[in-house]
Amino acid sequence: MIATVTLNPSLDLNIEVDELRIDDVTRMHSSKLDPGGKGINVSRVINILGGPTVAYGFIAGREGGQLSLFLAEEGILNSFIAVEGRTRINVIITERKKGTQTRINAEGPRVEIEDLEKLRERITRLGGGICAVSFMVFAGSLPPGLPKTTYRDLIEEVKELGIKVVLDTDGEPLKQGVKAKPFMLKPNTYELQRLIDKEIKTESDVLEAATHLIDYGIEVVAVTRGGKSAFLVTKDFVYRCDPPKIKVVSSVGSGDAFLGAFLLALYRGSGYLEAFRWGIAAGAATALVPGTGLMKKEDFEELLNEVKIERIQ
Numbered sequence: 001m002i003a004t005v006t007l008n009p010s011l012d013l014n015i016e017v018d019e020l021r022i023d024d025v026t027r028m029h030s031s032k033l034d035p036g037g038k039g040i041n042v043s044r045v046i047n048i049l050g051g052p053t054v055a056y057g058f059i060a061g062r063e064g065g066q067l068s069l070f071l072a073e074e075g076i077l078n079s080f081i082a083v084e085g086r087t088r089i090n091v092i093i094t095e096r097k098k099g100t101q102t103r104i105n106a107e108g109p110r111v112e113i114e115d116l117e118k119l120r121e122r123i124t125r126l127g128g129g130i131c132a133v134s135f136m137v138f139a140g141s142l143p144p145g146l147p148k149t150t151y152r153d154l155i156e157e158v159k160e161l162g163i164k165v166v167l168d169t170d171g172e173p174l175k176q177g178v179k180a181k182p183f184m185l186k187p188n189t190y191e192l193q194r195l196i197d198k199e200i201k202t203e204s205d206v207l208e209a210a211t212h213l214i215d216y217g218i219e220v221v222a223v224t225r226g227g228k229s230a231f232l233v234t235k236d237f238v239y240r241c242d243p244p245k246i247k248v249v250s251s252v253g254s255g256d257a258f259l260g261a262f263l264l265a266l267y268r269g270s271g272y273l274e275a276f277r278w279g280i281a282a283g284a285a286t287a288l289v290p291g292t293g294l295m296k297k298e299d300f301e302e303l304l305n306e307v308k309i310e311r312i313q
């Protein structure tokens with residue numbers, strides 16, 4: 001199966017209003033609470049498409065219990081380590097008149113090194129079925145209390161089990177994680193800029209940065225760029241794809257949906273070209289869903305026929 005590890009998951013509260021009124025009462029039209037966190041979203045998309053997945057990570061308090069319950073109700077296996085405090089609640093405010101989204105992310109509960117050791121033992125315990133895992137995704141921010149080298153250390157250990165590791169994070173945790181040379185990276189433009197400490201303005205800049213990562217030892221680099229062309233780079237080829245023309249409702253979770261669908265296609269035996277198509281279609285399908293919601297399978301299947309990919313190298 002495909003395992004995901006989300007060290008700082010969340011509950012995502014999406015609120016829709018006509019207009020956010022500062023220092024005045026704002027009436028909401030609707031609200032929705034969803035399980036959140038990059039790795040959690042990857043597992044949810046895999047599950048939507050009928051694939052096998054298990055979600056690891058940390059939860060805390062009643063909010064953490066609600067997160068675990070949400071996933072169980074969706075039919076997603078999860079194996080969380082409970083820590084002190086409360087799982088964070090992130091708030092996304094969608095203003096209908098402006099067509100904008102304001103995101104307010106909480107910090108998350110503190111995780112101690114002893115907690116991390118419990119998780120490490122769980123995800124590397126062969127007797128627990130980890131030998132059946134083909135891919136393991138480490139995704140999202142680090143919670144307070146953990147060192148910036150956490151992903152690097154975990155990736156190095158998991159790679160020894162013969163599992164292909166995927167990393168999707170940002171900032172210093174990404175810089176440190178790259179040193180462990182995971183199988184795949186999936187940055188967006190801004191994450192890639194922060195990784196290489198250089199502004200990216202053109203497609204050539206994207207390809208130069210991605211190629212440098214391939215030369216460093218990463219096998220696959222997928223760069224998503226919102227409504228702009230996405231790129232898939234390996235040592236053997238470079239694919240370019242313009243996303244389907246859609247009316248974006250919410251961009252939340254689109255990158256995670258890309259990664260979940262991409263990995264599921266590989267897991268099922270498809271090549272990189274088809275996996276890239278799946279990823280692009282899943283990202284676009286998620287952009288059609290309001291707030292923090294993820295894609296509908298029927299939207300994915302319809303958009304899949306519209307995805308056109310070209311090999312440029």
